[in-house]
Amino acid sequence: MPINGRYDRNKKTLSDEDQSRLATSCVAIVGCGGLGGYIAEELARIGIGRLVLIDGDRLEASNLNRQIMATELNIGQWKVEAARDRLRSVNSEVQVDVIKEWFDEEKGPKLLLEADLVFDALDSLSARVILERVCHQLQLPLVFASIAGWFGQIGVSLPGDFSVLRLFGHGEKGVESSWGNPAFTPAVLASLSVAEGIKILIGRMPALRRAWLQVDLLTMEFDRFEIGDI
Template sequence: MKGILAPRYERNYKTISVEDQKKLADSTIAIVGCGGLGGTMAEEFARLGVGRLILVDGDTIDETNLNRQLFSTEYNIGAKKVEAARQRLQAVNSSVELTLIDDWFNQDNAADIFSGANLVCDALDSIQRRIDLEQSCHRLNKPLVYAGIAGWFGMLGVSLPGDYSVLKVFKDGMENDRGMEKIWGNPAFTPWVMSSLAAAESVKIIVGREPALRNSWLQADLLYMEFETFKISK
């Protein structure tokens, strides 16, 4: 219990109990994508005290990432995103175990990538890859938290094994799977807000609380500060 009672976690305890802190310390969360969404999720989980993070991204940092991606700096352009994640997260919380996958997720490597994970977070920007990820999580009996961003707008949901919420939400957009953030842009505030909301839902799942967004999704409009939840038909 000594590690979870460290002063670094004292400010968690009015919200997260000591027993919940232990559950976080004993948990493994996989994040698919280490960009604007995934990188911020990873740092929040590290600061919260999640014991192990599996980070999956085969990309490198470029100058266009500097406006929003937490792991990108002017000094590491060209570096692998997972290596930039290692440097940042070790400086934030050296007790977190990091498993870095410098590769792209696909259904063939999912079982190996997500081995030991209690939860998977989707920080992808392709509808087909999101659906593939949900199918893999269903097959492997892993809960999934998924988030998306574009311009002023964000969305967030939870898909437990068998729900197929991602498929239900995104299937009608398959013909226009061009990546809406590439069309509408991606300022820093949108992924950072949605990452924090995703982290909150993830913590609930890890500690055994009911997630608010199962069989529904949250839509956020940061231009007009409007948040609305939509039910997904079963």
């Protein structure tokens, strides 16, 4: 439902032209857990026209510590459906499409076909590499983020870059398998991701192309590293 004044506080960070660009944009979020949930929430609030949420998982009790879409009332529900229900009450002007499947190389191109921008909010290193490859085949920009404990990484991969391959090309699981994911880390990394993604959508240069930001919330250090050519 259109509500007068909904986007008043987006000004003047976003111009009217920027706001209309966002309203006609389609953004895919691959993974709808800790990171993906917050990313979806922020994109709905800022006024993206269409969101495609992709996740083949259901909510469980261990998601309650950090996933904004998880409540005591929706345990067992598909994550993407729980997200859609919440987003509907946040901003019903946003079209939310839900895909209750895992992203893979075969169906990936079809799932991302109408997207203008993709967010990598996955939790498997190998799936992240596949997602980057599929995005580049489709000439789609990708914002990637990952978390473990107090720590995170975030960057931007445009067609022709191989940032994700360089960062996540080894192994299957990261140190999150032993360090877990507390509430604050996905919220921070999701917000950083959305800030970069919005710049891409409104035609500004993202700050973290061919680079990544290494986030340490224990020491509160944010270090930028460059990713050279392969």
